[in-house]
Amino acid sequence: xxxxxxxxxxxxxxxxxxxxxxxxxxxxxxxxxxxxxxxxxxxxxxxxxxxxxxxxxxxxxxxxxxxxxxxxxxxxxxxxxxxxxxxxxxxxxxxxxxxxxxxxxxxxxxxxxxxxxxxxxxxxxxxxxxxxxxxxxxxxxxxxxxxxxxxxxxxxxxxxxxxxxxxxxxxxxxxxxxxxxxxxxxxxxxxxxxxxxxxxxxxxxxxxxxxxxxxxxxxxxxxxxxxxxxxxxxxxxxxxxxxxxxxxxxxxxxxxxxxxxxxxxxxxxxxxxxxxxxxxxxxxxxxxxxxxxxxxxxxxxxxxxxxxxxxxxxxxxxxxxxxxxxxxxxxxxxxxxxxxxxxxxxxxxxxxxxxxxxxxxxxxxxxxxxxxxxxxxxxxxxxxx
Ligand SMILES: *Cc1c(COP(=O)(O)O)cnc(C)c1O
Numbered sequence: 157x158x159x160x161x162x163x164x165x166x167x168x169x170x171x172x173x174x175x176x177x178x179x180x181x182x183x184x185x186x187x188x189x190x191x192x193x194x195x196x197x198x199x200x201x202x203x204x205x206x207x208x209x210x211x212x213x214x215x216x217x218x219x220x221x222x223x224x225x226x227x228x229x230x231x232x233x234x235x236x237x238x239x240x241x242x243x244x245x246x247x248x249x250x251x252x253x254x255x256x257x258x259x260x261x262x263x264x265x266x267x268x269x270x271x272x273x274x275x276x277x278x279x280x281x282x283x284x285x286x287x288x289x290x291x292x293x294x295x296x297x298x299x300x301x302x303x304x305x306x307x308x309x310x311x312x313x314x315x316x317x318x319x320x321x322x323x324x325x326x327x328x329x330x331x332x333x334x335x336x337x338x339x340x341x342x343x344x345x346x347x348x349x350x351x352x353x354x355x356x357x358x359x360x361x362x363x364x365x366x367x368x369x370x371x372x373x374x375x376x377x378x379x380x381x382x383x384x385x386x387x388x389x390x391x392x393x394x395x396x397x398x399x400x401x402x403x404x405x406x407x408x409x410x411x412x413x414x415x416x417x418x419x420x421x422x423x424x425x426x427x428x429x430x431x432x433x434x435x436x437x438x439x440x441x442x443x444x445x446x447x448x449x450x451x452x453x454x455x456x457x458x459x460x461x462x463x464x465x466x467x468x469x470x471x472x473x474x475x476x477x478x479x480x481x482x483x484x485x486x487x488x489x490x491x492x493x494x495x496x497x498x499x500x501x502x503x504x505x506x507x508x509x510x511x512x513x514x515x516x517x518x519x520x521x522x523x524x525x526x527x528x529x530x531x532x533x534x535x536x537x538x539x540x541x
Pocket of ligand 1: 212328
């Protein structure tokens with residue numbers, strides 16, 4: 157029977173050649189030319205001075221926060237509608253996420269709500285933004301580039317400057333996109349990517365921090381490499397072993413070369429589904445805000461009615477050999493995050509349970525895409541659409 161997975165890696169000869177080179181050269185661990193090449197390549201693509209590779213995207217976010225001295229007792233503004241790793245990285249750093257709603261038209265954090273909440277609930281004291289009711293310092297904003305689309309960074313950057321906040325962008329699946337025709341790296345103090353298996357490009361697993369503040373990046377690098385201060389096993393703080401291996405970077409370098417091809421395919425998948433499904437009255441396609449390019453990390457649609465059972469719908473597609481899935485469940489529903497301050501989240505509350513993601517691997521054939529579109533239309537007709 158046919159099986160069309162949701163999003164699988166696309167690796168082949170270029171990755172194999174680089175892996176063979178690691179073995180031939182006997183550089184398989186956390187030092188090697190591919191690590192440096194991947195750091196430089198990601199930095200350049202993002203319009204940044206340099207990059208620091210990590211073992212995962214979650215580690216990149218954690219180290220970016222720690223490099224900025226975000227820690228115990230701090231609050232970090234982040235969207236309620238995100239993958240759990242954004243919130244987890246804030247907790248790993250010792251801080252607490254302060255959860256905000258998203259915009260309906262781009263699914264990224266709502267700057268107007270941030271502005272309102274900061275005006276009403278915080279004061280600037282000695283250059284620090286202090287949350288009045290808890291006394292906690294508000295240290296940073298972590299916008300998330302949902303589906304590989306940048307947040308409204310013009311507004312966020314301005315807010316961050318006014319309240320003296322750092323900005324760490326969770327750009328996990330957004331490598332290679334632009335905002336107002338500029339590469340994304342300059343919009344945040346530090347920008348983090350993930351190279352997990354289902355992301356736009358993969359290393360198997362891995363992450364990257366890019367930015368223009370070389371001191372911050374140097375500090376992040378120091379923390380990821382056990383915080384060793386001399387060759388003689390002196391360590392000046394509690395560090396981490398969060399380095400990417402040369403084997404992972406070897407795969408990543410080959411993938412980075414193929415990024416333009418992958419982005420092209422991801423965008424064609426998005427527009428194919430749009431051309432096939434957007435006329436159906438009971439659903440809406442994923443948002444495509446202007447002035448921002450997107451990796452189109454996932455493609456799919458949203459049911460207009462909150463009464464539709466997305467799980468049942470996906471299960472029905474599974475019978476046809478198609479892997480379709482719901483998307484993120486907001487952070488404020490998650491048991492370990494019940495103590496986080498949260499602003500009203502009407503948009504994320506109304507949105508999350510209506511989303512369906514459809515197969516969008518870059519290796520998908522035209523025939524399979526057509527098969528998925530037809531099966532989706534058949535199921536929607538069954539629901540009376
Ligand atoms: C994948 C992802 C992460 C975490 O990356 P890992 O490499 O899996 O640790 C963080 N944030 C978002 C939005 C993601 O999609």
